[in-house]
Amino acid sequence: MILGVSSAIRKRSKATLYPPGEARRAACAPIWSLVACARFRSISDMPSPTPGRSNIAQRLLAWLEPRENEMAALLAEMVSVSTENPPGKHYQACADQLERKLSQAGLTCERHEFLRLPAAPGTSVEPAASLVASFGAGQRTLYFHGHYDVVPAQSQKQFQPERKEHFVFGRGSCDMKGGIVSMLYAMRALRECGVDFGGGRIALTLVPDEETGGARGSAWLASRGLLGRDGIGMLLAEPTSGVIWNGNRGAISLRVKVLGKSAHVGLQHRGENAFEQMVSVVGRLQQLKHEVEQRQTSYAVGAEQTRNSILMLGGESGGGTNFNVVPEQCWFTIDRRINPEETLDAERDRLIKLLEQCRRDGIRLEWEVLQEGRAAASSAEEKLGRALEQSVKAVTGQAAQFEMCPGLLEIRFYAAMGIPAYAYGPGLLSVAHGPNEYVDLRRVRDCGAIYALTAIEMLND
Numbered sequence: 001m002i003l004g005v006s007s008a009i010r011k012r013s014k015a016t017l018y019p020p021g022e023a024r025r026a027a028c029a030p031i032w033s034l035v036a037c038a039r040f041r042s043i044s045d046m047p048s049p050t051p052g053r054s055n056i057a058q059r060l061l062a063w064l065e066p067r068e069n070e071m072a073a074l075l076a077e078m079v080s081v082s083t084e085n086p087p088g089k090h091y092q093a094c095a096d097q098l099e100r101k102l103s104q105a106g107l108t109c110e111r112h113e114f115l116r117l118p119a120a121p122g123t124s125v126e127p128a129a130s131l132v133a134s135f136g137a138g139q140r141t142l143y144f145h146g147h148y149d150v151v152p153a154q155s156q157k158q159f160q161p162e163r164k165e166h167f168v169f170g171r172g173s174c175d176m177k178g179g180i181v182s183m184l185y186a187m188r189a190l191r192e193c194g195v196d197f198g199g200g201r202i203a204l205t206l207v208p209d210e211e212t213g214g215a216r217g218s219a220w221l222a223s224r225g226l227l228g229r230d231g232i233g234m235l236l237a238e239p240t241s242g243v244i245w246n247g248n249r250g251a252i253s254l255r256v257k258v259l260g261k262s263a264h265v266g267l268q269h270r271g272e273n274a275f276e277q278m279v280s281v282v283g284r285l286q287q288l289k290h291e292v293e294q295r296q297t298s299y300a301v302g303a304e305q306t307r308n309s310i311l312m313l314g315g316e317s318g319g320g321t322n323f324n325v326v327p328e329q330c331w332f333t334i335d336r337r338i339n340p341e342e343t344l345d346a347e348r349d350r351l352i353k354l355l356e357q358c359r360r361d362g363i364r365l366e367w368e369v370l371q372e373g374r375a376a377a378s379s380a381e382e383k384l385g386r387a388l389e390q391s392v393k394a395v396t397g398q399a400a401q402f403e404m405c406p407g408l409l410e411i412r413f414y415a416a417m418g419i420p421a422y423a424y425g426p427g428l429l430s431v432a433h434g435p436n437e438y439v440d441l442r443r444v445r446d447c448g449a450i451y452a453l454t455a456i457e458m459l460n461d
C-alpha cells in the first residue's frame with residue numbers, strides 16, 4: 001500500500017512489536033486479533049466455501065499445512081534482496097529470483113521490462129521488470145497481484161531476515177513479500193493437488209514501483225494493455241490486518257510555492273511578502289476544504305477513520321530566511337484524498353483552478369504534482385467478493401469485514417477496467433513500513449489456502 005510519496009520516504013511509523021507468543025494477545029486490532037487467535041483448523045472440520053468441494057479444500061489444506069518452513073525459507077530469501085523504493089534498488093536481482101521460483105513451481109512466466117531511463121531524479125536507472133506467471137489454460141483469468149518493491153529500511157539489518165518461531169522479521173516481510181509467498185503457494189497447492197480449472201486460469205502479476213505510484217510497474221503495464229487482460233477479478237496481497245479492502249481513497253498531492261521579493265525589514269516596502277501572499281492562498285483553500293470535507297463516502301471505513309473526504313493543508317511547509325528579512329518565497333503542500341464517489345479529474349480541476357485564480361489576482365505562485373492516483377471500489381456483492389469472504393470464513397473460522405483502505409492500492413488499476421478487485425493479505429498494517437516489520441507464517445499459510453479456495457470458487461464453473 002502506498003501512503004504517499006513523501007510518507008513512503010519519511011514515515012517512521014510507531015510499529016507495535018509483539019514478540020513471538022505475544023501476538024495472540026495483541027489488542028491493537030480487534031479483527032486481526034480474532035484471526036490471529038484462530039488456529040489453522042484441522043482439515044477434517046474445514047468447510048469448503050461450496051458444499052461438494054470439500055475434498056478439494058481438504059487436499060489443498062493438507063498440502064499447505066506442513067510447508068511453513070519452506071515458506072519461511074523462501075520469504076527469507078526474498079527479504080534479503082533489498083528492493084528499496086525509492087530509488088528502486090535491485091529490481092533485476094529480485095525479478096530473476098522470482099522468475100526462478102515461479103518456473104521451479106512449474107508455472108509459465110512472462111517477463112516485461114521497462115527499459116527507458118526514468119525521468120524522476122533519484123530514481124534507479126535499473127530496468128524495472130514485471131512478471132506474469134500463469135496456471136491453467138483457459139481465457140477467463142483471475143489475477144493474483146503483488147509488488148516486490150519495499151519502502152526504504154530504517155536499518156540495513158532489516159535485509160537480514162530473522163525467523164523467530166512462527167514469525168519472519170525483515171523489510172518487506174509484511175508489505176508484501178509475505179503475501180507474494182502466499183500467492184505462489186496457493187498456485188503450487190492447486191497445481192500439485194491436481195486441480196484442473198475447466199475454462200480459466202490464475203495469473204500472478206508481480207510488479208515493482210508500487211510504493212512510488214506504479215509508474216514503471218502497474219501503470220506502465222496498464223498503458224500497454226498488459227494488465228488485467230481477460231480478467232474476471234483480482235486479489236491483492238497487501239497487509240490488511242484481517243479485513244478485506246474493497247476500495248481505496250484516491251489522492252492528489254501538490255507542493256505550492258508562492259514567490260515574493262526579498263528586502264530588509266527596515267525597507268520592507270521595497271519587498272513583496274511571500275508569506276502574506278501564501279496566507280491568502282491558504283485562506284481560499286480552507287474554503288474549499290470546508291466544502292469538500294462535508295462529503296462522506298458510503299463505503300465502510302476502519303474504526304479510527306471518518307467517512308469524510310480529505311483536504312489537508314501544510315503537511316510540509318517552509319520559507320523565509322530570517323525573521324528580519326521579507327520572505328522571498330514560501331511553500332506548503334496540499335494532500336487531497338478523495339472518496340470513491342468523487343472523481344480525480346474533477347477534484348484536480350477544482351484545485352488547479354483555484355491556484356490559477358490566485359495567479360490572475362496577482363499572486364505569483366507555481367506548483368508541482370507530487371503524486372496522484374484514482375479512488376476505486378468494488379461492491380462486496382460481486383461474485384469474487386463473496387467467494388473471498390466465504391474462503392476467509394472457511395479457513396479462519398471468522399467472518400471478514402469489508403472496508404475502504406485509507407491509502408492508495410493497486411486494485412485501482414483493475415477497478416478502472418471494470419474488474420472487481422479486493423485486497424486481503426497475511427500482514428498487519430500496523431507494522432508495514434516500520435522498523436520492526438514482520439509477518440506471521442501461519443497467516444501466510446492461511447492466506448495461501450484462502451486464495452486457492454477463492455480461485456476454485458471462481459474458476460471451477
Ligand SMILES: [Zn+2]
Pocket residue numbers: 001002147175176210238239
Ligand atoms: Zn504494499
